[in-house]
Amino acid sequence: MQILITGIFLGGVYAIIAVGLSLQYGVSRIMNLAVGEMLVAGAFAAFWFSTAQSLNPYLSLLVVIPVAFCANWLIYRYLLLPLVRRAKTRGQLEVDSILVTFGLSFTLVGIFLWAFGGQFFNYSFLSVPVEIFDSRYGQNRVLAFAIAFVVCAALWIWLNHTRSGLSMRAISVDTRAASLVAIDVEKSSNFAFALGGAIAATGGMVLSTFLTFDASIGIVFTLKALVIVIMGGVGDIRGAIVAALVLGITETVVARLIDPGLTLAAAYVLFLLILLFRPQGLFGRAQT
Amino acid sequence: MKLTQTDVWRGVAILLVFFVLAWLPAVPGADGWLSIVVPITMYTVLATSWAIFSGPTHYVSLATAAFFGVGSYTLALGLDSVPYPLLLLMAAVLGGVMAALVGWATLRLSGVYFVIFTLGLAELIRQVFTWYQNNMGGTRGSYVFTDFTDAHIYWQLLALALLVYLVGWLINRSRLGFAIRIIGGDESVAKHSGINVAWSKIVLFMVSGSVAAVVGAILAPRFVYIEPAMAFNPQLSFMVVIMALLGGTQRLWGPLMGAIPFALVWEIIASNFPAQTTLLMGLAFLLVVFYIPNGISGVVLRWYHQARARQGVNHE
Numbered sequence: 001m002q003i004l005i006t007g008i009f010l011g012g013v014y015a016i017i018a019v020g021l022s023l024q025y026g027v028s029r030i031m032n033l034a035v036g037e038m039l040v041a042g043a044f045a046a047f048w049f050s051t052a053q054s055l056n057p058y059l060s061l062l063v064v065i066p067v068a069f070c071a072n073w074l075i076y077r078y079l080l081l082p083l084v085r086r087a088k089t090r091g092q093l094e095v096d097s098i099l100v101t102f103g104l105s106f107t108l109v110g111i112f113l114w115a116f117g118g119q120f121f122n123y124s125f126l127s128v129p130v131e132i133f134d135s136r137y138g139q140n141r142v143l144a145f146a147i148a149f150v151v152c153a154a155l156w157i158w159l160n161h162t163r164s165g166l167s168m169r170a171i172s173v174d175t176r177a178a179s180l181v182a183i184d185v186e187k188s189s190n191f192a193f194a195l196g197g198a199i200a201a202t203g204g205m206v207l208s209t210f211l212t213f214d215a216s217i218g219i220v221f222t223l224k225a226l227v228i229v230i231m232g233g234v235g236d237i238r239g240a241i242v243a244a245l246v247l248g249i250t251e252t253v254v255a256r257l258i259d260p261g262l263t264l265a266a267a268y269v270l271f272l273l274i275l276l277f278r279p280q281g282l283f284g285r286a287q288t
Numbered sequence: 289m290k291l292t293q294t295d296v297w298r299g300v301a302i303l304l305v306f307f308v309l310a311w312l313p314a315v316p317g318a319d320g321w322l323s324i325v326v327p328i329t330m331y332t333v334l335a336t337s338w339a340i341f342s343g344p345t346h347y348v349s350l351a352t353a354a355f356f357g358v359g360s361y362t363l364a365l366g367l368d369s370v371p372y373p374l375l376l377l378m379a380a381v382l383g384g385v386m387a388a389l390v391g392w393a394t395l396r397l398s399g400v401y402f403v404i405f406t407l408g409l410a411e412l413i414r415q416v417f418t419w420y421q422n423n424m425g426g427t428r429g430s431y432v433f434t435d436f437t438d439a440h441i442y443w444q445l446l447a448l449a450l451l452v453y454l455v456g457w458l459i460n461r462s463r464l465g466f467a468i469r470i471i472g473g474d475e476s477v478a479k480h481s482g483i484n485v486a487w488s489k490i491v492l493f494m495v496s497g498s499v500a501a502v503v504g505a506i507l508a509p510r511f512v513y514i515e516p517a518m519a520f521n522p523q524l525s526f527m528v529v530i531m532a533l534l535g536g537t538q539r540l541w542g543p544l545m546g547a548i549p550f551a552l553v554w555e556i557i558a559s560n561f562p563a564q565t566t567l568l569m570g571l572a573f574l575l576v577v578f579y580i581p582n583g584i585s586g587v588v589l590r591w592y593h594q595a596r597a598r599q600g601v602n603h604e
């Protein structure tokens with residue numbers, strides 16, 4: 001039971017990052033391999049708020065969200081949109097965007113290393129135990145899960161019950177058909193990319209309240225987020241949330257019962273199973 | 289297969305170049321800069337074999353470090369009981385088998401799945417290996433004691449480079465090479481013309497995996513002491529990709545044009561500003577995609593064709 005709840009808490013935080021990436025890949029068609037660096041940027045901001053300013057790290061969200069949104073908006077507008085326009089095929093765009101976001105990822109890691117150095121960072125926030133079902137959990141983790149729930153729920157409502165959300169879903173189904181029904185695809189894609197980046201940075205801020213991080217940890221979370229997005233089905237928010245919980249629970253089980261060094265291997269086994277048996281994702285329909 | 293006269297002359301010229309290169313260690317004072325020449329040769333071999341698969345198919349493979357590590361460990365673990373040449377062969381076979389398995393799981397799907405899978409592959413093998421050694425094997429690292437100097441390693445790499453160029457040239461002229469160029473152009477066209485798409489991709493990936501594993505085995509004696517974090521260093525995969533792309537993957541000699549300048553710049557940055565290497569790698573990726581998408585060899589070829597057009601020389 002304790003393992004299950006810890007796993008769900010962890011999965012909740014993974015879900016924040018994964019829905020951000022899912023939005024970027026589903027709508028903007030960019031496989032953003034720099035998503036982990038957005039997360040690390042959020043974590044550094046929270047760290048700075050908490051230690052240098054002695055403020056509540058959650059206050060940093062007031063800065064993190066708008067800054068990450070603007071930064072990602074600019075990244076899409078000036079780095080990625082030219083590639084979208086240049087690409088003749090979907091495959092060409094995929095290769096280009098993978099290479100550019102790799103470049104972006106390394107550049108950001110380089111800047112983090114330069115600005116903060118290579119050591120590990122952590123700070124203490126709400127590390128007070130709270131009892132659920134006779135077991136103790138850190139309050140910071142419970143709060144993180146609550147934030148994850150709010151983010152995912154808000155995104156869910158926006159995508160399924162508003163007009164602008166509907167146009168996002170239309171683009172993710174078929175870009176060309178969406179532009180036929182008077183949806184400004186470039187503008188919406190840009191917005192989706194920016195929002196996805198802001199969500200990922202929020203995830204990083206939340207994660208930093210209970211996890212030790214360093215400048216180059218982003219790639220680990222990028223990988224996990226990618227596995228989740230593919231497991232959940234590309235562009236499928238509901239699938240991503242379920243897949244994130246599955247990954248969180250699996251990792252916790254493996255870490256507690258076998259070896260904490262094998263968490264990535266566990267994620268990979270899941271990934272492999274999906275690739276072999278359901279490449280379209282948990283809830284995806286087979287492509288005709 | 290028919291060889292034209294140009295082919296023969298070209299072959300003789302290349303052999304001559306390799307013959308001259310093989311004398312490098314004999315140059316007085318070579319020991320010092322052989323430590324730069326060996327990595328350059330290594331990266332050239334890796335980047336060329338990478339481009340044999342990834343160039344025509346556009347599947348970005350980040351598995352080089354995984355193959356390299358497996359090769360290194362094959363050598364380290366077998367050195368006491370198995371003769372050296374046999375170990376190189378074993379590394380090649382293991383690399384090929386691994387590539388076949390990875391390819392079978394991922395190459396039938398779109399390129400994104402492949403990139404993601406290979407991205408974590410080195411890290412995955414490292415974790416499993418570390419776990420295995422911690423729980424079953426006892427010690428973490430292994431010592432590799434041989435009598436090899438840098439010169440020996442250099443000669444082996446040079447021989448391997450020659451082999452890679454030969455294999456790459458043969459593939460280009462074979463049905464497989466033709467098939468793979470069609471697949472790279474349009475996969476559904478390839479399927480409709482009766483090409484076994486998955487199989488072709490897997491075979492090429494196996495070639496590139498074998499070569500990387502052999503390079504790992506050859507380089508192992510240079511490390512003396514091998515541990516998982518070093519043998520499976522993911523940075524190697526990215527270095528190889530950026531060098532191949534910088535050089536251009538449309539010609540067999542393209543990656544060479546990327547490996548030499550990038551390895552030199554890398555060496556300079558790493559010794560003067562060791563903290564900035566990641567930044568350099570990132571900027572190099574951005575530069576290549578935005579400004580030289582066909583690589584240095586692409587630029588060279590364009591100049592060459594422009595120069596010929598200006599002189600009014602046509603192909604006969």
